[in-house]
Every structure is written in structure tokens, then in C-alpha cells.
Amino acid sequence: MKRSHFFKRIVKGSLRAVLALATLTTGVFFAFKGPITLGAEAFVYGYPLVIMDITRVHSALTMGPANQLRRVRQFPDAHFRDVVRPNVDTLYTTAFLSMKQGPWVFEMPRNAKRYELMPFMDAWTNVFASPGTRTRGGQAGTFLLAGPTWQGTVPPGMTLLRAPTDLVWLIGRTQTNGVADFETVHRLQDGLQLNALHPQAAIAQNSSDATVEEVRLPPPVQQLRDMNTAKFFQRLMALMVDNPAATEDAPLLNRLAHAGIEPGKPVQLTAITQACFALGRWLALQKIQGVLKTQEPEGTWRTPPLNLGRYGTDYNTRAVVAMVGLGANLPEDALYPNTHVDHQGKPLNGRYRYQLHFDADKLPPVKAFWSVTAYGADEFFIDNPLQRYALGDRDALVYNADGSLDVWIQASPPAMPAQHRNWLPVKVDENFLLNARLYWPHASALQGQWLMPPVQRLKD
Numbered sequence: 001m002k003r004s005h006f007f008k009r010i011v012k013g014s015l016r017a018v019l020a021l022a023t024l025t026t027g028v029f030f031a032f033k034g035p036i037t038l039g040a041e042a043f044v045y046g047y048p049l050v051i052m053d054i055t056r057v058h059s060a061l062t063m064g065p066a067n068q069l070r071r072v073r074q075f076p077d078a079h080f081r082d083v084v085r086p087n088v089d090t091l092y093t094t095a096f097l098s099m100k101q102g103p104w105v106f107e108m109p110r111n112a113k114r115y116e117l118m119p120f121m122d123a124w125t126n127v128f129a130s131p132g133t134r135t136r137g138g139q140a141g142t143f144l145l146a147g148p149t150w151q152g153t154v155p156p157g158m159t160l161l162r163a164p165t166d167l168v169w170l171i172g173r174t175q176t177n178g179v180a181d182f183e184t185v186h187r188l189q190d191g192l193q194l195n196a197l198h199p200q201a202a203i204a205q206n207s208s209d210a211t212v213e214e215v216r217l218p219p220p221v222q223q224l225r226d227m228n229t230a231k232f233f234q235r236l237m238a239l240m241v242d243n244p245a246a247t248e249d250a251p252l253l254n255r256l257a258h259a260g261i262e263p264g265k266p267v268q269l270t271a272i273t274q275a276c277f278a279l280g281r282w283l284a285l286q287k288i289q290g291v292l293k294t295q296e297p298e299g300t301w302r303t304p305p306l307n308l309g310r311y312g313t314d315y316n317t318r319a320v321v322a323m324v325g326l327g328a329n330l331p332e333d334a335l336y337p338n339t340h341v342d343h344q345g346k347p348l349n350g351r352y353r354y355q356l357h358f359d360a361d362k363l364p365p366v367k368a369f370w371s372v373t374a375y376g377a378d379e380f381f382i383d384n385p386l387q388r389y390a391l392g393d394r395d396a397l398v399y400n401a402d403g404s405l406d407v408w409i410q411a412s413p414p415a416m417p418a419q420h421r422n423w424l425p426v427k428v429d430e431n432f433l434l435n436a437r438l439y440w441p442h443a444s445a446l447q448g449q450w451l452m453p454p455v456q457r458l459k460d
Contacts, residue, residue, distance in 0.1 A: 032276050038255055039229075039273075039280025044288075045252055045315045046236040047224070048125040048322040052167065053239055054220040055326060056096045058082060061217065066096040067104075069170075069194040073186060075179070078383035081219045085325050085379050085435055088390050089371050090173035091185050093118070093192050097168040099147025100242070102196065105158065106170070109191035110140040113184065115175040115368035115439055117333045118192075119309070120145065123167035123243035125322055127309035127330050131161075132172075133368070134333055134440050144197065148244070155197075166242035170194075171327045175369060175439070177394045221323065229278040234267045248313050288320060299343035299454030301436070306331050306446065324379065335441045340433035343454035348433065350426040353410040353458040356434075360403030365450050368439035369393050372407060374424050377431045384425035391424050392437075398422055409434070409455070 056066065062082055063070045072092040080086055097104060108118065108131060117132035131141055144158040147166060154160045172192070176185045217223070224232070240263035245253055253262075261267055269277065304321065309330040311318040321328050325336065340348055348354065356372065364370035371392030376382050381389045391397065391407055398421050399405050408414045411428035426432045436452055444450040 032272070035259065035273055035276035036280045036283070038259060039277030040284040041252060041280075041315070042236075042256055042261075042277070043229075043232070043281040044284050044319045045249070046232070047319040049123050049239050049243060050227075050232060050235055051220055051224050051322050051326060052121075052123050052125060052169065053235065054223050055083070056167065056169070058217060058220050058223070059094075059096060063094075066098060067101055067196075068095060069192060070094050071186075071189045071192075073182065073189075075176075076381070077387065078381040078389070081380060083326055084219070084221060084323075085373075085375060086381065087173075087371070087373060087437065089176065089369070089392065089437060089439070091176045091182070091189065093170070093172040093174065093189050095170045095194060097145070097170065099145075099150070099163050099166045099168060103144050103146040103150055103152070103198075105193075105195050105197055106143045106145055106161075107191075107193040107195075108136075108141045108143075110138060111188055111191070112138040114188060116173065116188070117329060118170060118172035119329055119333065120161060120163065121169045121171065121309075121327065122163060123165035123239065124246075124311075125309075125318060125326065125328075126164070126311060128164060129161040130330055130333055132333065152197075164246075165244065167239075169327070173329075220326075229281055230267065230269055230274055232281070233261060233269070233277065237261060237263050237265065237267050240264070246312075288316075288323070292320070292324070299339065299341055299345060299456075301337040301339040301452040301454075303335065303337045303448070303451075304328070304331070331441070331446055333440065335438040335445055336435060337438070337452045338433060338435040339452070339455060340431070341455075342457040344457065346457070347431050348409075348426075348455065350411040350428045350430050350432060353408070353460075355456045355458055356407040356409060357453055357456065358405040358407075359453075360400075360405075362450065362453070363393070363405060364436065364438050364452075365442035365444050366393075366438045366440055367442065370436065370438045372424065372434055372436045374409065374426050375433050375435060376427065377433070379433070382425065382427050382430075382432060384427075386425060388423075388425055391422065396421055 059082065060066060070093070072094070075088040076086045111133070115133045117130055117134065119127045119130040121127050131143060142158050143161050144154050145161045145163060145168065146152070147163050174185050174188055176182065218226070244263070256262065259273065305317065307314055307317065308321060308328055328336065342348055342354060369392060371390045373390035374382055397405060398418060407422050407424055408419050409424045409426060411426050413420060414423050434455065438445055
């Protein structure tokens with residue numbers, strides 16, 4: 001299966017196919033086809049911006065206020081619920097920033113010890129800059145992060161990073177080789193600095209450590225799911241004032257304007273329009289969830305397309321990534337193959353035992369490192385006594401005599417003690433998924449010449 005087949009099914013099968021079927025089967029749907037379709041497309045279009053803002057607010061409650069570097073000092077555990085599919089490959093250095101209080105100066109010291117990437121995302125989840133090991137070769141850099149309307153002079157020795165929106169999310173990652181590596185990574189994190197170019201105009205620009213705390217709020221994805229349709233569009237239009245749409249979004253925005261929905265103006269939906277938009281939203285979610293749950297043939301892994309992080313008008317892909325992997329990197333920085341089925345196309349479930357086999361010459365091709373993480377059906381870590389959520393090339397894995405590698409994925413420990421180092425625990429009788437991460441992948445992985453091997457279900 002080609003790399004982008006899964007996402008193309010969302011784009012090509014898409015909302016219009018579902019809506020066309022619905023409108024052809026009942027007169028009621030047919031009569032309101034236009035507003036239903038518009039509601040579906042507008043929801044998919046606006047989902048990334050709204051979920052980014054919800055995540056910003058949630059982060060302020062769990063990690064601290066905006067306009068600060070938050071240095072996460074430990075890995076998340078099975079109780080972490082802020083962002084779906086967290087990782088235990090890197091320690092994060094993050095910040096939600098307002099360009100109104102900028103510009104901001106971001107400093108990266110020389111780092112030849114660990115792979116790092118410091119991507120900056122705009123409010124629509126596009127990565128507009130990604131300084132790090134891949135782009136700078138570990139060299140030091142000082143960057144001036146400025147908003148879309150800033151017209152000042154860039155100080156000597158700084159590189160301008162122009163943000164397209166007021167809201168910016170830095171979601172930096174530093175390679176971390178297990179808990180024993182924390183001390184080294186903490187020193188590298190401490191070298192990263194964020195300060196206002198004009199401190200007197202900024203608020204709370206000091207850096208601080210961050211710890212993951214348990215909160216009673218539901219995860220951002222659930223918060224958006226619980227938001228009614230009218231409030232969703234009200235929030236979307238309010239956010240678009242400071243986080244403007246791209247020029248190429250004009251056709252959809254013109255259609256919304258004809259329906260009386262424009263950025264910065266009160267959203268006053270008629271009862272009929274609100275009902276149509278709510279139905280369109282529901283149909284959009286049903287289509288997306290249906291495709292996400294579709295079983296892939298012959299145990300193939302899904303790999304996002306190469307427009308990850310720079311979506312253009314591919315609103316469907318952008319929304320899906322925001323739902324299942326908010327904060328995704330550019331493919332050149334990290335590639336994310338994932339699967340929820342075995343070699344027969346059947347759902348992965350902890351009642352069975354599985355083997356993931358890599359031939360010696362077909363290990364993940366990376367310039368940095370790789371890992372495979374197991375997640376529950378809710379897309380968060382699976383609680384287990386070992387607190388082992390992932391395995392990768394930085395672990396003390398046991399390779400076969402011929403250089404090949406087997407990873408054993410099951411609920412109970414493998415019968416052979418020699419296999420314990422390569423055991424990735426899951427929960428008995430519960431569905432799960434696997435997410436591989438290839439950091440700084442070789443061209444063979446980016447171009448689809450190398451593929452993840454199928455997950456073999458073992459006989460009892």
C-alpha cells in the first residue's frame with residue numbers, strides 16, 4: 001500500500017461522498033444539502049485552530065502560563081492525558097506564545113550530544129520553522145520570532161522566524177536515552193532560552209521547569225467533542241481575528257460569509273442552519289472515525305503523507321492529524337508509521353501474542369534513532385508493572401545471531417527469559433495500536449522504499 005493511501009481515502013472518499021449518499025436517500029437531506037455540506041467542511045477546516053486553542057488553555061492549567069519555556073523534566077506515564085500519543089523518546093521543551101507580546105528571542109546553544117528539534121507551529125498546526133540537529137547540524141543559533149505584522153529591524157546575529165499567526169506553539173524535543181539520561185538532557189534543556197526582545201512589553205517571559213500534574217479536566221480532544229456546534233463556530237471565528245486564514249482558504253471563507261459567518265463578527269445561526277451544521281459536523285466525524293477504524297489489508301502500516309506539517313488546502317489530512325497526533329513534526333524530522341492490525345488485517349488485541357520481526361538489513365533507516373510505542377484504544381499509554389511503554393534502538397535489546405531483531409508484544413511476560421528485554425507489554429483482552437517513530441529518517445523511508453514489517457500474530 002502506498003504511503004498516503006489511508007489519508008487519500010479520507011480526502012477522496014471524503015465528506016462529499018457521505019453527504020452525497022445521505023442527500024440522495026432522503027428528501028430532507030437533499031433539501032438542505034448545501035448547508036449540511038458547508039457545515040461539514042467548515043468543521044473539518046476549523047478543527048485544528050480550535051483544538052490548538054483548547055490545548056493552550058489546558059496547558060496553562062497543567063503546566064503553567066503562556067510566554068514561558070516549559071521544560072518537561074520527566075517522561076509522561078499512563079495517567080498523562082494532555083495530548084494523544086505522547087512519547088518516551090524525548091523530553092519536551094514547550095511554550096505557547098502570543099506574538100502580540102513579542103517579538104521573542106529564542107536561543108539554542110551548540111548541541112552535539114543529542115538529536116534535537118525545535119519546531120514552531122502556527123495556530124493552524126503548520127510547522128513554519130524547525131531549527132534543530134537536521135537543519136543546523138548541532139550548531140548554535142539565535143532566532144527572532146516575530147508576528148505577521150511586525151516591521152522592526154532584526155538585531156545583528158539573529159535569524160528571523162516569521163510567524164503567520166498570533167498563536168504559536170513551540171513543541172521542542174530532545175533525544176532522551178531513558179530515565180538514566182535525564183541529567184544530561186536537563187543540562188541541554190537549560191541551555192535553551194526564550195526572552196522578549198523588549199522585556200518591558202512582555203508578560204511572564206521567565207522560564208521554569210514543568211511537571212505533569214493530574215487535573216480533573218477532560219483531555220482537549222474530549223473538550224472539543226463536548227462543545228456544541230454553535231460554540232465551536234463562535235470560538236473559531238473569534239480565533240481567526242488574530243490567527244488569520246491563509247490566502248488559499250478564500251473560497252471556503254466566501255461560502256461561510258454568504259451564510260453569515262465571518263471572522264470577528266458574532267455568529268448567529270438560525271435554527272435550521274445550526275441543525276444543518278450540527279449534522280454536517282456529525283457526518284464529518286463519522287466519516288473520519290470510520291476510516292480511522294478501517295482494517296488495513298495484510299497488516300500494512302499507515303504512514304502519513306509528506307505534507308505533514310505543511311498542509312496547504314488539504315484540510316482533511318490536517319484535521320485528522322490534529323485529532324490523532326497534535327504537534328506532529330515535519331516528515332524529514334520524524335516519521336510516524338502506525339497500525340492497529342496484525343498480518344491478517346485483524347485488530348491487535350492483548351488476548352493474543354505478537355512478533356514484530358526486523359531482518360538485519362531492514363531495521364528502521366534513521367540518522368538519529370527509532371522506537372515503537374504501544375497505546376491503548378484511547379491512544380494513551382498502557383499501564384503495566386514495568387512502566388515500559390516503548391522499545392527502540394536505544395534500549396538494551398537482544399538481537400538474533402544473524403543481526404535481525406524480534407520485538408514481542410503481549411500481555412504476559414514471554415516464556416523465554418531471553419525475550420524479556422524485547423517485550424512490549426499490552427493489556428490482556430484489550431485492543432491496542434502501535435506507533436513507530438523514525439527520527440531523522442533516511443530517504444528510503446520518506447519515499448516509501450522501506451516499510452515497517454507486518455505484526456505477526458503467534459499461535460497459542
